[in-house]
Amino acid sequence: MTSSVTSTDNDVLLEVNNLKTHFPIKGGLLRRTVATVKAVDGVSFAVKRGETLGLVGESGCGKTTTGRTVLRLERATEGEVLFEGHDVLRASRWQMKRLRRDMQIVFQDPYASLDPRITIGESVEEGLIIHGIGNAHERRERVRAVLDKVGLHANQMNRFPHEFSGGQRQRIGIARALIMEPKLIVCDEPVSALDVSIQSQVLNLLKNLQREFGLTYLFIAHNLAVVEHISDRVGVMYLGKVVELSGRDDLFRNPLHPYTKALISAIPQPDPTVRRARIMLQGDVPSPINPPTGCRFHPRCWIAQEICKTDDPAFEEKRKGHWAACHFAGEA
């Protein structure tokens, strides 16, 4: 059922099938598992070569864990991740090392993700050394070239992270990923720690690099306007599941899942003359330790019926290329 989400054509770079990442909570004297956080609980999607797939959702929906599990930075509990047909979750150490060159990540916090004790030149070069690429001179040249690509100066190579602003550090983070000449970059909230004027610089940079190098992005963010701006297709997550996935314009213009509708309507628009009807969701997101039965959104959903309390809706293609998991998709 799940593999039908994805097309089998050659232009699929990354395929994720029924991925689950559960974290045990240990308690008591014997440190037995007393509960399980189902951070990611059955996620399927495919990312095509050269496209940007956006993953949005609120805190705790599992979007970051999904991105990290795809790169094996978290251990998957179940499911399958295929990168160019290679089984990532079952790859050996050696195979994984080779795969990591092609799958890079840019982290959210540009302050925490750089080693404060080494220069940014060394930081950017690190990946090349680990993978034994080039000699010292060649590596330096590549660092120079990549710093130039991300809008920094090669003469800044010998400086330390604290000498850079947040936006510049994020450029360094991008340079670290880019120098490996990857095929896929997982961008985990790459602009959410930045001010708006800096955010637009970094978003434009990511778009330009994608065009120049044919990169593929899995772009994880909570800001819908940012995701709409950068993505070709968008998946919306809620409590560990993808509840809707479709082409960008279709998703934002004709959302089928009530949660997507509520999420879009909750964004304050920077125009004081419009007053949109707002769908006000009641209460908070429930805990992923004991997610609600049936459809996980039913306790906050205004069109929920009896069936929603008991039956988990299937993630189905409701329109061409537009998937949703809702018994009453499009009826809200």
Added chain:
Amino acid sequence: MANVNREILRVEGLKTHFFTDEGVVQAVDGVDFVLHRGETLGIVGESGSGKSVTSLSLLRLVSRPGRIVEGQLLFDGVDLTSISEEQMRAIRGDRISMIFQQPTTALNPVFRVGDQIIETLTIHQGLQGNEAQQRCRELLTMVGLPDPERRMRQYPHELSGGQCQRIMIAMALACNPELLIADEPTTALDVTIQAQILDLMRALREKIDTAIILITHDMGVVAEMADNVIVMYAGQVVEYAEVKQLFANPLHPYTIGLLNSMPVLGDVRDELAVIPGTVPSLINPPVGCRFAARCDRRFERCTETPPMVEPEQGRRVRCWLYR
């Protein structure tokens, strides 16, 4: 306007500097505005623009090495910079209250939330025992927390971010303040929860006629909540306008850049406008206009300090273009 006698706060020439080992940080360096009862004033700006230090200055909560070096803060006619600490403490939390960005860190983790609200009621309103309990229940109901009895017995860690922010708002409103300062009240919250909190703040404003200073970096929140808006850049007010005017016809090149550089839902552009460069250091701010180095409309004059000019009634802008 009927606002003549409704003035609650007048800030004139506020300067708050921090005296650090590296030099004097001119965090707030020329802020003026007038606020009326029932009015919501949005203060927008990016990190380091001085918006949060402005709000802390209003409550005299700037801690060393920072201090207010110049200016007047006339609250209902009384200059807050000249009264004693004891008098200030009586105003804080009573006539002026504040909501912070991180509700979970602003609450004391070792006390039940009910006791924390009741403490405010006891100190400022002299309420005790059943009376205080009763008022506490009312407040929690007012901010939309169901089952107030149970909430009062809970500790902050048992509540979600949105619930903690409701508790903070309940505490801030405990004494029906005349001025409420909200510093990024919804920044740490998810959008669906933000919508609930903004809705709540709107309802309370109607009900108790509080003047609100809303500090945020989110232009969407400002558009939705504010009557008037101040745009700050590098410690200074660069533009002041009524909210609709500001969005329809921004004047300062920085405001224009800010509005164009953010992605807007439903308005997909291939490239976002960019403000090149970064915010200048406030230890040695640039001579002349502080925005000049990043401005695409700068000319010779910009090396001189621009005055605040009033190109139209009720609008002010710190830029040579309008001189």
